[in-house]
Amino acid sequence: MNSFQLVLSSLVVACASSLTVHAQDLQGDAAAGGKKNALCIGCHGIKGYHIGFPEVHQVPKINGQGAGYIRSALHAYKAGDRKHPSMRTLAGSLSDQDIADLAAFYESTGTGVTLPAQAAEGTAKAAALVTQGGCTSCHGANLSKPIDPSYPKIAGQHSDYLYVALRSYKTNDKPLIGRGHPIMGGVAKQFSNAELKVLADYVGSLPGEMQTVQRDRVK
Template identity: 60%
Template sequence: MNKLLLSLSAVLVASVTAFSAHAQEVKGDAKAGEKKVAMCIGCHGIVGYQASFPEIHKVPKISGQGAGYITAALNAYKKGERKHPSMRGIADSLSDQDIADLSAFYAASGSVEGAAPLGAALAATGKAAELIAKGNCASCHGDSFSKPIDPSYPKIAGQHSDYLFVALKAYKTEGNAQIGRSNGVMGGVAKQFSNAELKEMANYLGRLPTELKTVPESRFR
């Protein structure tokens, strides 16, 4: 296990360095991003909206998510490191500036000025506690699971449990042209667990207090 963690750490450092260098090149503008969300709001701007691929699950809450993570995720779809036909098609249509602007917009969307930051997450109990400790999830996502140690990592507290479950399984999927996520760190973590265990972890994380929201576009309210 220690050798695995050291190997994953090396991959982590390399990926963080590459992302940080790129992020410094393009600055996002939330106001500009507000004018570019037309292709996003049809799924991410409807409360409770469910996708049907690769299985039925709620689309992730992205308002309040870190800009660095949204940028990293969109670039991963664009490069094919995340295999999802719809998201790949959308990401392919975006320039680096578009991605930066959309990321800035969603990071600011739904934020409440002066809101108290989330404290430590409620401790997991039973089987979930054992699994979260084994995955060492807080070491990357923070003690509230909303304070990632690097901007390219997501806030996961309070994210839809069914989406988290599908996402975690995707890191285990290999050799599928339409499903899967290529990430050395998350792949190493997810492959330690059965799907039933991943679901247990996702259910715990989904119940936590969150900074994530679905903010409807005005015509959907």
């Protein structure tokens, strides 16, 4: 294990112990969450939907994402650790119980597919970058089985979103853009943007459990 991966492992333990508070303090109700997602489906319930901030990219798939990660992300938006303006406003309108319910609902609505135990390697360049970043150390061997509930499944996520998200971890000095996270900040800052693009394209090409469930038409 190299020095970076040793530090990464230490950070995983430290962050996991602090982030599981939100993951365990409230019981989420998936049925209740399904009745609270009117604001969510405006972006996440339209297949192929793109947004233009901070650049044009598809909104992430969240159906089938882990509940612990959705909780962690929404609390980070609410606290301002993630600086996306519309997501921060939305998260700020939610109670802790709302967040728990929404997370439970979205976790319950994945593809249901069985994934391989280990992700295909992809190109030699992609494999080298995955190894350098220690991606499987947190996200699992198939990049869809994270070692802690507060970490996301990433296999099969939209590659353009992944690229924007990875770059955001390198940004700490802008009021409306950036994500504060000690582990991902350390990982992303190792790489050039071109290398992050290779990583994002590779991860996005993998089979995954997440999907976008098309919202019902307004009658």
